[in-house]
Amino acid sequence: MAFFKYNEVDVLIDGSGVAAESATISAENGLSPVIILGRKGNQGQFPDSPFIGDINLSYLLQTTFDAPYNFVNSLRTSHQTTTYAPHTVVVGGITGEGYLSNFSFQATPNNPVYARASYRVFNQFSGFLERKRGNINYLPFGASGIAHGYSLFITSTGNYSTVPTYQFDYSFDAEWEPVYVIGSVFPRQVQFMGAKESFRLVRDNYTGLLYSGSYATGYFNFGNQSNISGIGLGQLGTPTYNAILVFDISGAQVKNHSVEVQSEDFIRITTEATNYY
Amino acid sequence: MFYTFKNFPVRIDGREIYATNASLGVEASLSENFTTESRHSERYVPTNGVVGSARITYYITGADPIKPRIYDETGTISGYFGGLYFNSGYLKSYSFNVAPHGIARISSDIVFFEQLKGSQVNQSLPPNTGYDYIKYSDCSISPISSYSTEGLESIIEASFSFSSDIEPYYTAQSGDASDIGVSPSFVRYGKKEITCEVISDNLSGNLPFTGKRMGIEFSIKKPNTATLDTFSCSGTMTSRSINSSVGNLIVSSIQIKQSMVDPGPAITGITLNASAPGSFVLISGYNLQNPTRVMFGDRYAHNYYVTNPNLISGIVPHDAITGYLTVETYGGKSTSTTPYNLSFPAMSINAISPTTGTSGTAVMISGNNFYRISHVYFGINALGSFNNINSGIIMAYPPITAQSGYIKVVATGRNAYVNSTIPFFPSPIITGFHPVTGMPWETITISGINFSGTVAVKFNGINSPSFGLVAGTNGQRMTAVVPTGYVRGYIQITGMSGVSTYSTSNFFAALAITGISNTVGIPGDEILLSGVNFQSGVMYQESLEFYRVKLNNVTTGFRWVSSGVLSGRLPPGFISGPIGIMERDGAAVYPNTIYYTLGNAPIAVAFVSPNRGYMTSNYSSFVDGENLNGVTGIYLSGLDTANLGRTYFIPSGNIKSDLLGKRLNIVNYTGIVQPTGTYASPYTPTGRFSVRLVSSGYSLAVQTRSSGRLEIVSGSLI
Numbered sequence: 001m002a003f004f005k006y007n008e009v010d011v012l013i014d015g016s017g018v019a020a021e022s023a024t025i026s027a028e029n030g031l032s033p034v035i036i037l038g039r040k041g042n043q044g045q046f047p048d049s050p051f052i053g054d055i056n057l058s059y060l061l062q063t064t065f066d067a068p069y070n071f072v073n074s075l076r077t078s079h080q081t082t083t084y085a086p087h088t089v090v091v092g093g094i095t096g097e098g099y100l101s102n103f104s105f106q107a108t109p110n111n112p113v114y115a116r117a118s119y120r121v122f123n124q125f126s127g128f129l130e131r132k133r134g135n136i137n138y139l140p141f142g143a144s145g146i147a148h149g150y151s152l153f154i155t156s157t158g159n160y161s162t163v164p165t166y167q168f169d170y171s172f173d174a175e176w177e178p179v180y181v182i183g184s185v186f187p188r189q190v191q192f193m194g195a196k197e198s199f200r201l202v203r204d205n206y207t208g209l210l211y212s213g214s215y216a217t218g219y220f221n222f223g224n225q226s227n228i229s230g231i232g233l234g235q236l237g238t239p240t241y242n243a244i245l246v247f248d249i250s251g252a253q254v255k256n257h258s259v260e261v262q263s264e265d266f267i268r269i270t271t272e273a274t275n276y277y
Numbered sequence: 278m279f280y281t282f283k284n285f286p287v288r289i290d291g292r293e294i295y296a297t298n299a300s301l302g303v304e305a306s307l308s309e310n311f312t313t314e315s316r317h318s319e320r321y322v323p324t325n326g327v328v329g330s331a332r333i334t335y336y337i338t339g340a341d342p343i344k345p346r347i348y349d350e351t352g353t354i355s356g357y358f359g360g361l362y363f364n365s366g367y368l369k370s371y372s373f374n375v376a377p378h379g380i381a382r383i384s385s386d387i388v389f390f391e392q393l394k395g396s397q398v399n400q401s402l403p404p405n406t407g408y409d410y411i412k413y414s415d416c417s418i419s420p421i422s423s424y425s426t427e428g429l430e431s432i433i434e435a436s437f438s439f440s441s442d443i444e445p446y447y448t449a450q451s452g453d454a455s456d457i458g459v460s461p462s463f464v465r466y467g468k469k470e471i472t473c474e475v476i477s478d479n480l481s482g483n484l485p486f487t488g489k490r491m492g493i494e495f496s497i498k499k500p501n502t503a504t505l506d507t508f509s510c511s512g513t514m515t516s517r518s519i520n521s522s523v524g525n526l527i528v529s530s531i532q533i534k535q536s537m538v539d540p541g542p543a544i545t546g547i548t549l550n551a552s553a554p555g556s557f558v559l560i561s562g563y564n565l566q567n568p569t570r571v572m573f574g575d576r577y578a579h580n581y582y583v584t585n586p587n588l589i590s591g592i593v594p595h596d597a598i599t600g601y602l603t604v605e606t607y608g609g610k611s612t613s614t615t616p617y618n619l620s621f622p623a624m625s626i627n628a629i630s631p632t633t634g635t636s637g638t639a640v641m642i643s644g645n646n647f648y649r650i651s652h653v654y655f656g657i658n659a660l661g662s663f664n665n666i667n668s669g670i671i672m673a674y675p676p677i678t679a680q681s682g683y684i685k686v687v688a689t690g691r692n693a694y695v696n697s698t699i700p701f702f703p704s705p706i707i708t709g710f711h712p713v714t715g716m717p718w719e720t721i722t723i724s725g726i727n728f729s730g731t732v733a734v735k736f737n738g739i740n741s742p743s744f745g746l747v748a749g750t751n752g753q754r755m756t757a758v759v760p761t762g763y764v765r766g767y768i769q770i771t772g773m774s775g776v777s778t779y780s781t782s783n784f785f786a787a788l789a790i791t792g793i794s795n796t797v798g799i800p801g802d803e804i805l806l807s808g809v810n811f812q813s814g815v816m817y818q819e820s821l822e823f824y825r826v827k828l829n830n831v832t833t834g835f836r837w838v839s840s841g842v843l844s845g846r847l848p849p850g851f852i853s854g855p856i857g858i859m860e861r862d863g864a865a866v867y868p869n870t871i872y873y874t875l876g877n878a879p880i881a882v883a884f885v886s887p888n889r890g891y892m893t894s895n896y897s898s899f900v901d902g903e904n905l906n907g908v909t910g911i912y913l914s915g916l917d918t919a920n921l922g923r924t925y926f927i928p929s930g931n932i933k934s935d936l937l938g939k940r941l942n943i944v945n946y947t948g949i950v951q952p953t954g955t956y957a958s959p960y961t962p963t964g965r966f967s968v969r970l971v972s973s974g975y976s977l978a979v980q981t982r983s984s985g986r987l988e989i990v991s992g993s994l995i
Contacts, residue, residue: 034336036296036297036335037283037359038286038287038293038296038359038401039283039286039404040401043406044406044410047378047414048379049378049379050377050378180377180433181377182376182416182432182434183413183415183418184377185378191526
């Protein structure tokens, strides 16, 4: 029986290393007990629903490359109506072919950004526990490649500006539909059905909320910056805008706007905008 | 006291049913009985018997014990539910939904026409984990291949439903004495039908107004086992729809209805009274009633009779081959486990007509037992096309590679063949030949079809001394040697049957001049032409032995010496140029590169005019002779009127010769100087002058005499 320490385990997405803080794999089959009239207890447990697996990762977000971010971006520019290929996610040698079901992070000043990614797996996991192979560079650009809340910025028609925010939350949730045919255990195809994207900014600026809604691009104005097209993350220090993660907010509409005051704290205004695919 | 589900075992026909739900009910058909002037009724009278129903939802672990009741209408169903029981049950409905995951679960509805007997019993059985329940993920659903399979490929969901009308009939005092009227005297089955709905990804609205024959089969299996049971629905697609909604897949739904419900057939034996097609056959088995088709291998049997559900009698189709017997009914299909064996009467060919022809000619082959014909050959690997009209006639069409010989008819399925006793001779056709001209003994290549069996090749009716097929061309090319003689004309090929064909264009025989005895000469010189194919049929014949030769501007006859030599003389009037032999029809001259040059012939003079008198100014005269066309100048000497001797040179510009060189005319010469003074009286007959003609290499001087005779001063006279 092998015991591996955390630093002896590879975590990969599509072959690229993920600087994971935590990684979990879970799987569940659809066993249900058979209970019949006239007999006590259950007569056995048999699958009554499909196999479902999940892989959850929490990792340091890097601005130079991030597989979930890349998928979200590709979805934004090219919404396929045919099937998407799954991503190969490996944790300690256990491999699953997963579909990104959730990607989220919270950026606060003075803190590096940790992202969370969840993959839904419809086929059985493969592989076996093994030590890291030692050929993966998890931080190819070192610390300077890590996204940091200090470098939160906005983009507006190609211009970039830092913004006074307390917090920026982002989440992406996708819905996948596996198609099973009679006689098959695993899906013949997995269809992308839709996704929801949420942007949540905590600031000290109150704007109000319209009944009919407002587009986030015109809603979030920072001083003389209007018609903002995206919110982005850079590295700690002076952000180099060629190594950034920009989250396009065009199409998102403000859905929620709240004000919170607590003793011994600043007044905080939280604005949430959502977009759907 | 209340009991739980654990105290409610369910049995059907004595077998435990693994039910998840069960409900029992009985209902009496009662109606109020009103009398006149009464708005109330205290009496309820039965209007029909008591009808009970038992509805069960249950799992299956293998073949379902209730399912045979779909087809088996004999006997009744007995049911036991936790102590309560009935014995007069009839299956009224049976259904299940098929989904990718989950355990197979059946819902059935049994009607019974009696009171429930017994009472609830406090009993409970221990768990039994020894059963392996059927899971849908181990089962399969597939279209029945003999029907349309459209839309039945990727099935994500299906449902199967059976229903039957059950009608009880009561007679007076039917039933037992304790419960009069409860039990019917008899029960009749009414309409039965099976309906299926299939959900798949096939998006189509194709549905003919007559419906479309479709069928699916659902097979119950366990992992790594054979099929335990099947549910089939073969009937007509009655409707289809396409559904799409936000958040869901686009799916197609097809409904199939089967209104003739039979149990699946089974063949247990085949008895042939003889082993040949056309023999009488008995097919024994089960559930053979209402067959939709009976097939011997791939051949339908059209003559069969259903004696009873266990026996079909019929005739083996005449064109059947050894194979497996299949009986198909509305309940399904059964194929024999062992093949039936047949022996076949031999084929024979009595006649073929016609016995010759080209590709595309319809050749009628008459004979016997022409069944399962697969090939008709017109020679080795020369496969023709054909129509098997009936067992006695085949219409066959020879290919372009057909060869002379017997026609072979093959029936591959019966491992049989027969050759005709009469050979077939394909008619040759010439499509071209190359080269289009040739010398005797040269070889030309002839293209076309059906050259095999050629017995003769002729060039303009003259037999070629040698000919043969070019290997590897399937009789479409042959070579032939050009014969000697007048071979200009059509090439003819004659086949074995005597049929011949001609080329569409002429073959041109060629001759050639290969040499000449001399290339320079003067008229009269002998010339020998040597060459090839100097044949009478090739050259233009002027007279018996003489053939026309064209020497540039003149023609003459050359005498035939041999097929390689002509002899003749250079005719007068010849101007240097090419010479050739005129072709027979006079239209062409066999080209050659021989150039004959006219040599310098000696001048001869026969007559000078005037031949006496004095030279006068504007002197003109003519000179007759031979070879005068080479004269380049004339010296004229004589006495002028003053009797003084003069000599004048007349240049070639004042000398005109005819083409044959027989006359020179001296014209417009004004060089003669007349003396001054008195002329003598008209010339005296004694005056004379001399004429000297000069040509290249020759000089002839003649002097006139008073007598008019010419006197040669030098040179020569003719």
